[in-house]
Amino acid sequence: xxxxxxxxxxxxxxxxxxxxxxxxxxxxxxxxxxxxxxxxxxxxxxxxxxxxxxxxxxxxxxxxxxxxxxxxxxxxxxxxxxxxxxxxxxxxxxxxxxxxxxxxxxxxxxxxxxxxxxxxxxxxxxxxxxxxxxxxxxxxxxxxxxxxxxxxxxxxxxxxxxxxxxxxxxxxxxxxxxxxxxxxxxxxxxxxxxxxxxxxxxxxxxxxxxxxxxxxxxxxxxxxxxxxxxxxxxxxxxxxxxxxxxxxxxxxxxxxxxxxxxxxxxxxxxxxxxxxxxxxxxxxxxxxxxxxxxxxxxxxxxxxxxxxxxxxxxxxxxxxxxxxxxxxxxxxxxxxxxxxxxxxx
Ligand SMILES: Cc1cc2nc3c(=O)[nH]c(=O)nc-3n(C[C@H](O)[C@H](O)[C@H](O)COP(=O)(O)O)c2cc1C
Numbered sequence: 045x046x047x048x049x050x051x052x053x054x055x056x057x058x059x060x061x062x063x064x065x066x067x068x069x070x071x072x073x074x075x076x077x078x079x080x081x082x083x084x085x086x087x088x089x090x091x092x093x094x095x096x097x098x099x100x101x102x103x104x105x106x107x108x109x110x111x112x113x114x115x116x117x118x119x120x121x122x123x124x125x126x127x128x129x130x131x132x133x134x135x136x137x138x139x140x141x142x143x144x145x146x147x148x149x150x151x152x153x154x155x156x157x158x159x160x161x162x163x164x165x166x167x168x169x170x171x172x173x174x175x176x177x178x179x180x181x182x183x184x185x186x187x188x189x190x191x192x193x194x195x196x197x198x199x200x201x202x203x204x205x206x207x208x209x210x211x212x213x214x215x216x217x218x219x220x221x222x223x224x225x226x227x228x229x230x231x232x233x234x235x236x237x238x239x240x241x242x243x244x245x246x247x248x249x250x251x252x253x254x255x256x257x258x259x260x261x262x263x264x265x266x267x268x269x270x271x272x273x274x275x276x277x278x279x280x281x282x283x284x285x286x287x288x289x290x291x292x293x294x295x296x297x298x299x300x301x302x303x304x305x306x307x308x309x310x311x312x313x314x315x316x317x318x319x320x321x322x323x324x325x326x327x328x329x330x331x332x333x334x335x336x337x338x339x340x341x342x343x344x345x346x347x348x349x350x351x352x353x354x355x356x357x358x359x360x361x362x363x364x365x366x367x368x369x370x371x372x373x374x375x376x377x378x379x380x381x382x383x384x385x386x387x388x389x
Contacts, residue, residue: 045057045058045373045377047208047225047230047231048208048230049177049208049210049230049231050230050231052156052176052177052208053082053109053134053135053156053177054109054134055077055080055081055082055108055109056080056081057079057080057081057369057372057373058081058210058221058225058230058231058232059076059080059081059082059221059231059232059233059234059369059372059373060076060081060082060083060084060179060210060212060231060232060233060234061073061076061081061082061083061084061233061234061235061238062084062113062137062179062212062233062234062235063084063085063086063087063088063111063112063113063114063137064086064186064187064235064239064351065086065088065089065336065340066086066089066245066336066337066340066341067086067238067239067244067245067246067340068083068084068085068086068113069085069086069098069245070085070098070101070102070105071105071243071245072238072241072243072244072245072365073085073102073106073110074102074105074106074108074110075241075243075365075366076238076365076369077102077106077108077109077110078105078106078108079365079366079369079370080369081369082109082110082111082135083102083106083110083111084110084111084112084113084135084137084233085098085099085102085110085111085112085113086113087112087113087114087121087124087125087128088113088115088118088121089333090120090124091120091124092120092123092124092126092127095112095124095127095128096127096131099112099127099128099131099133100131109134109135110133110134110135111133111134111135111136111137111158112124112125112128112133112135112136112137113137113138113139114128114136114137114138114139114146115138115139115140115141116138116139116140116141116142116143117140117141117325117326118140118326118329119326121141125138125146129146129149129150129155132153132155133155134155134156135155135156135157135158136150136155136156136157136158137157137158137159137160137179138157138158138159138160139159139160139179139188140160142173143157143159143170143173143175144173144174147173147174147175147176148174151174156176156177157174157175157176157177158175158176158177158178158179158210159175159177159178159179160178160179160181161178161179161180161181161201162180162181162182162188162189162190162191162192162197163190163192163197164200164201164204167180167201167204167205168204168205171205171206171207175207176207176208177207177208177209177210177230178201178205178207178208178209178210179210179212179233180194180197180198180201180202180209180210180211180212180229181212181213182194182195182197182198182211182212182213182214183197183213183264184213184214184274184353184354184355185212185213185214185235185274185353186213186235186236186239186274186351186352186353186355187235187273187274187351188271188272188273189213189264189272189274189353190272191272193213193214194211194212194213194214194215194224194227195214195227198211198224198227198228198229199227199228202227202228202229203228208230208231209228209229209230210229210230210231210232210233211224211227211229211231211232211233212232212233212234212235213353214353214354214355215232215233215234215237215355216234216236216237216355216358216359217237217358217371217372217375218371218372218373218374218375218376218377218378218379219375219376219379220232220234220355220358220372221372221373221375221376222375222376222379222380222383225376234355234368234372235353236254236352236353236355236356236359237355237358237359237368238365238368239254239352240254240255240356240359240362241362241363241364241365241368242362242363242364242365243364243365245340245341246340247339247340247341247342247343248343249343249344249345250276250339250340250343250345250350251362253276253278253345253350254276254352254356254359255359255360255361255362257276257277257352257356257357258356258357259354259355259356259357259358260277260357261276261277261356261357262274262275262276262277262352262353262354262356263275263276263277263281263282263285265285266288267284267285267286267287267288267289268281268284268285268328268332268335268349269328269329269331269332270325270326270327270328270329270332271325271328271329273351274351274352274353274354275349275350275351275352276339276345276349276350276351276352276356278345278349278350279346280335280345280346280347280348280349281349281350284335284349288328289327289328289331293331332349335347335348335349336348336349336350336351
């Protein structure tokens with residue numbers, strides 16, 4: 045199947061694995077790229093040395109294009125992005141920050157840059173700095189989606205920009221792919237769906253919890269990590285998001301988290317001082333790390349909190365990546381033919 049995104053990125057299927065911390069590991073990235081989509085490595089929990097090793101591991105597992113995700117607001121992200129440029133990673137996906145230097149760096153070796161956006165304003169700025177494509181994240185998404193649903197946000201942005209759009213938030217099967225293409229997107233990124241695949245390192249308890257829950261069972265709150273974020277509804281997450289975390293507790297937790305993500309605390313502190321207005325945000329963000337790890341890695345939903353999208357109501361099995369990609373393409377094609385036939389009548 046050919047779209048502007050498959051042509052731009054040199055892939056066979058317009059299906060993308062977004063960079064999800066602790067989930068989009070070299071193995072899952074390579075599985076998606078080998079199956080014809082584009083896998084994007086999550087660099088959030090990685091040091092620059094880890095990032096370099098992960099990129100090299102992906103290259104051992106696949107010779108297909110792949111990407112790396114960098115959340116520029118976070119401590120250590122700039123250094124990871126510099127490693128990605130030095131290693132000439134084919135696709136760099138940045139969010140929450142200014143990516144003009146990434147565009148310049150990647151274009152020097154023929155790399156492509158995708159900017160993650162949740163509004164028209166940011167979409168236009170990303171296009172102006174030379175981003176090659178946009179990852180447009182709707183309200184349905186796991187983690188940090190915007191406040192407008194994909195059904196409206198994707199066509200609104202697609203109509204305003206010339207560069208290709210990848211829709212994310214609410215897409216988990218062929219129906220979603222066909223709908224996204226109709227809305228003006230050129231591909232979809234499926235977070236919750238690929239996180240619940242056989243090859244995903246998401247703990248089996250948490251995969252099972254996704255299968256048992258419906259589209260109703262998520263919470264969208266600013267009280268978890270300081271940004272509006274969607275998490276799985278569990279007794280623990282209901283409790284965690286009832287009110288904002290106390291700043292002192294958040295700071296102590298963030299210091300612990302700094303050790304977990306192997307970032308020196310002075311870096312976190314410097315980052316905080318440099319951006320006083322971001323203090324709370326960084327503290328909350330850091331404080332959320334142990335809860336996310338407990339759910340994602342240990343499968344402990346009594347202690348942990350899991351990012352998940354409304355698409356959990358559309359996920360009914362733990363299938364292989366190849367199966368997910370093939371049946372998504374087949375379903376979209378069959379549906380397209382059925383719908384075209386309707387117009388003949
Ligand atoms: C378990 C999980 C972890 C995620 N972690 C991150 C992350 O570390 N950084 C990020 O930018 N997005 C993260 N996301 C969000 C995805 O990039 C994407 O925006 C989202 O999954 C799209 O919505 P969907 O789940 O409906 O496909 C995560 C999503 C999931 C399901």
